[in-house]
Amino acid sequence: MTSTEQPTSPPTRHTWQRAAVRDLLARMGEFRTAAQVHEDLRRLGDKVGLATVYRALQAMADSGEVDVLRTPDGEAAYRRCSTGHHHHLVCRECGATVEIAAVSVERWAHDVAAEHGFTDAGHEIEIFGLCAECSALEERD
Secondary structure, X not given: OOOOOOOOXXXXXXXXXXXXXXXXXXXXXXXXXXXXXXXXXXXXXXXXXXXXXXXXXXXXXXXXXXEEEEOOOOOEEEEEOOOOOOEEEEEOOOOOEEEEOOXXXXXXHHHHHHHOOOOOOOOOOEEEXXXXXXXXXXXXX
């Protein structure tokens, strides 16, 4: 390998376990943690290990097949991608998630990176708050 060649990653294996994870996420509309996906698969009769679910979800995240967001407690949650690059509004109480396209965030991220001499910068941004329903419940309490 010459100094300009990049190492290639091994091809992604297509296993029945990964297919089961993919199929489950295709049926689910909401974000699910690896533990929730594992539990759902076990309930459906698929005998798949939790470590396998984590590996499948990570591979799918790396390939852009699933969206990943960090919950308020820091855990990763996954959902099949429905659009290109976007951001999320996430309710801290019930977990409701809304996809948002934020042009001003894109501009801000590019400008901050350029200001500090960075190129080819990427970002992940999640905005946490209370959805309208949870806000209304909180006001009644």
